[in-house]
Amino acid sequence: MALQLYNTLTRSIVPFEPMFPDNRDAAGRQVVGMYCCGPTVYDYGHIGNFRTFVFADLVRRYLEFRGYAVKHVMNITDVEDKIIRKVRETGSPLLEFTAKYTGIFLEDLSTLSCLPPTDLPRATQFIGEIVALIEKLVARGIAYKTSDGSVYFSIEKYRGCGCNYGQLVNLNFDAMRVGERVANDEYDKESVADFALWKARVPEDGDVFWPSPWGEGRPGWHIECSAMSMKVLGPSFDLHLGGEDLAFPHHEDEIAQSEGAGVQSPGRPFVKHWMHGAHLLVEGKKMSKSLGNFFTVRDLIAKGYTGREIRFLLLSAAYRETFNFTLAGLDGARTALARLDECLGKLTELAAGAQATAPADGLVGRFTEAMDDDLNVSSAWAAVFDWVREQNRLLAAGQMTTVQAAIELAAWNRINTVFGIPGAATSEVPADITALAESRVAAKKAKDFARADAIRAELKSLGWLVEDTAKGPKLKRV
Numbered sequence: 001m002a003l004q005l006y007n008t009l010t011r012s013i014v015p016f017e018p019m020f021p022d023n024r025d026a027a028g029r030q031v032v033g034m035y036c037c038g039p040t041v042y043d044y045g046h047i048g049n050f051r052t053f054v055f056a057d058l059v060r061r062y063l064e065f066r067g068y069a070v071k072h073v074m075n076i077t078d079v080e081d082k083i084i085r086k087v088r089e090t091g092s093p094l095l096e097f098t099a100k101y102t103g104i105f106l107e108d109l110s111t112l113s114c115l116p117p118t119d120l121p122r123a124t125q126f127i128g129e130i131v132a133l134i135e136k137l138v139a140r141g142i143a144y145k146t147s148d149g150s151v152y153f154s155i156e157k158y159r160g161c162g163c164n165y166g167q168l169v170n171l172n173f174d175a176m177r178v179g180e181r182v183a184n185d186e187y188d189k190e191s192v193a194d195f196a197l198w199k200a201r202v203p204e205d206g207d208v209f210w211p212s213p214w215g216e217g218r219p220g221w222h223i224e225c226s227a228m229s230m231k232v233l234g235p236s237f238d239l240h241l242g243g244e245d246l247a248f249p250h251h252e253d254e255i256a257q258s259e260g261a262g263v264q265s266p267g268r269p270f271v272k273h274w275m276h277g278a279h280l281l282v283e284g285k286k287m288s289k290s291l292g293n294f295f296t297v298r299d300l301i302a303k304g305y306t307g308r309e310i311r312f313l314l315l316s317a318a319y320r321e322t323f324n325f326t327l328a329g330l331d332g333a334r335t336a337l338a339r340l341d342e343c344l345g346k347l348t349e350l351a352a353g354a355q356a357t358a359p360a361d362g363l364v365g366r367f368t369e370a371m372d373d374d375l376n377v378s379s380a381w382a383a384v385f386d387w388v389r390e391q392n393r394l395l396a397a398g399q400m401t402t403v404q405a406a407i408e409l410a411a412w413n414r415i416n417t418v419f420g421i422p423g424a425a426t427s428e429v430p431a432d433i434t435a436l437a438e439s440r441v442a443a444k445k446a447k448d449f450a451r452a453d454a455i456r457a458e459l460k461s462l463g464w465l466v467e468d469t470a471k472g473p474k475l476k477r478v
């Protein structure tokens with residue numbers, strides 16, 4: 001079976017086929033262009049935001065597993081209504097303010113073991129491209145300037161050109177307030193309103209403005225993504241991702257601006273395949289600070305959870321399902337990962353550095369079948385834990401050879417290029433714990449067994465178990 005993915009444009013699961021099959025990299029791999037709407041950098045990202053970014057990382061990794069070379073673009077929105085408000089409140093310069101939160105975002109992405117996107121365009125570095133795109137829309141009569149020097153996109157003119165507004169969502173134009181004008185980047189989901197492409201400078205903008213043919217001002221949010229994605233990936237590309245809340249109006253407006261500019265070759269769309277990740281609930285409710293269920297990645301790390309546990313939990317449910325993220329779920333992730341780690345540890349010990357000629361088919365086959373089915377991670381993890389059970393059975397029965405162990409390990413390593421769960425490396429043992437374990441070894445050597453036992457108890461109270469093996473003591477999380 002080939003890879004099948006749900007496409008929001010067609011509302012159906014369809015085979016994934018790159019738009020330009022002859023576009024290949026130096027290694028001969030087909031190149032896939034993929035754009036995921038990135039963060040607006042004005043605050044710490046919450047766990048709901050990161051569900052989308054981990055989802056994008058999964059899509060990119062699975063396409064690479066399937067042999068494609070992925071150009072993975074994620075924009076950084078570094079000029080936008082909320083940012084300007086914060087810059088005004090904090091009094092810090094725009095670039096300094098956004099650099100801080102961009103850095104924090106990239107650190108959080110790395111905590112969750114997401115591969116860095118191949119391109120991270122920042123909106124403020126694309127003002128020239130944004131202005132040029134708006135000029136095209138004005139020249140085609142689809143955008144118009146208002147008396148204050150702003151420029152708006154006309155839904156009516158766009159539709160008048162035979163273009164389709166409402167490709168990602170079904171819109172009832174009769175019941176909606178067509179022709180109204182909105183300056184906000186995020187507007188009422190019920191209105192099909194003309195939206196701002198360029199916002200004329202107002203006193204509240206402070207230093208945040210650029211020159212343009214229509215006067216000083218700044219871009220709207222929607223046009224930023226059209227300009228950056230087409231500049232980096234070309235006027236037509238394969239995949240566009242984002243959270244489902246962005247489908248309308250943001251993504252619909254991206255299509256309208258990009259196709260309205262008429263820069264695609266005849267018959268080619270702006271984007272062939274749209275994918276949207278579902279919402280995240282936390283403890284059964286929509287996240288909110290007042291309910292106490294609003295978590296940033298850093299909040300969860302401060303509670304003692306690890307990036308790998310958070311990543312595992314986020315990757316345990318299919319991306320199109322609303323997922324209920326809970327602290328109990330994170331505890332469950334810890335237990336599940338410990339089972340996996342233990343099995344991998346035993347296989348590694350038995351394999352003792354033996355090289356596998358090829359990974360075992362069984363696990364890789366079941367994994368691929370599950371993931372080809374619109375990235376069915378639940379079924380892929382079920383395959384992994386069935387495999388763990390089987391390896392444990394063979395190991396316990398003494399029916400596993402060194403070579404077999406190496407082959408099975410290679411299978412896990414192959415599929416883990418997609419899951420991206422970092423190993424339970426010894427480096428994860430904090431330095432003070434290692435020092436305690438070493439002092440226990442010293443106590444045993446000095447035959448001070450009472451002291452050694454006391455240190456063992458202390459380690460246990462800190463959450464670590466010491467296991468004495470032929471190769472020396474090993475530390476495991478309780």
Ligand SMILES: [Zn+2]
Pocket residue numbers: 036037038225250254
């Ligand atoms: Zn976007």
